[in-house]
Amino acid sequence: MDEKDMGSDLKSVLITKQEIDDKLAELAARIDADYAGRDLLIVGVLKGAVMVMADLARALSHPVKMDWMAVSSYGSGTKSSGVVRILKDLDTDIAGKDVLVVEDIIDSGLTLSWLLTNLGSRGPASIAVCTLLRKPEAAKVAIDVKYVGFDIPNEFVVGYGLDYAEKYRNLPFVGTLAPHVYGG
Numbered sequence: 001m002d003e004k005d006m007g008s009d010l011k012s013v014l015i016t017k018q019e020i021d022d023k024l025a026e027l028a029a030r031i032d033a034d035y036a037g038r039d040l041l042i043v044g045v046l047k048g049a050v051m052v053m054a055d056l057a058r059a060l061s062h063p064v065k066m067d068w069m070a071v072s073s074y075g076s077g078t079k080s081s082g083v084v085r086i087l088k089d090l091d092t093d094i095a096g097k098d099v100l101v102v103e104d105i106i107d108s109g110l111t112l113s114w115l116l117t118n119l120g121s122r123g124p125a126s127i128a129v130c131t132l133l134r135k136p137e138a139a140k141v142a143i144d145v146k147y148v149g150f151d152i153p154n155e156f157v158v159g160y161g162l163d164y165a166e167k168y169r170n171l172p173f174v175g176t177l178a179p180h181v182y183g184g
């Protein structure tokens with residue numbers, strides 16, 4: 001799918017594929033430098049982080065290990081509550097490991113904050129966060145996000161892993177939805 005094929009469901013393209021590629025190359029270079037000479041486990045948070053994980057991992061020169069977690073945040077509509085349930089846990093024991101959590105988006109930061117407490121209790125050597133997108137609300141939460149791709153406006157976005165009712169994850173760019181799609 002490209003930007004010409006998005007039809008009328010999308011309002012606008014917020015971040016192009018090229019901008020994402022360039023940003024991930026930049027973040028990958030920083031991660032390579034920061035973890036030089038160390039083993040690194042990157043943990044993708046399903047399902048949204050699938051695209052970021054795949055492209056970030058390939059942009060790294062570092063031979064990382066990859067694992068996945070799936071969590072579900074209880075909440076109404078598009079707001080998360082911070083009450084989180086693990087749907088799929090890591091296959092890996094992270095005790096003593098350097099861990100980098102890879103996220104698609106941080107909105108309120110509640111999900112990530114819970115996840116960091118949970119993973120932190122397993123005794124990793126270090127834990128850091130990389131996210132492609134961050135919304136303004138997240139800036140109010142005391143989470144140290146070491147690698148941020150883009151700070152974006154407080155709008156619902158889809159594409160590049162992000163969905164609306166499980167659709168649009170496969171768009172190669174990040175866009176905003178037209179109001180008619182979500183009944184606005």
Ligand code: XMP
Pocket residue numbers: 048073079080081082104105106107108109110111112155156157158162163164
């Ligand atoms: P919190 O608020 O806990 O939630 O940081 C983060 C999770 O909320 C989802 N989310 C979005 N999903 N477009 C999406 O497709 C968005 O604009 C959006 N904002 C938040 C997402 O699952 C993320 O992991």
Ligand code: MG
Pocket residue numbers: 045046047048049104105
């Ligand atoms: Mg997510």
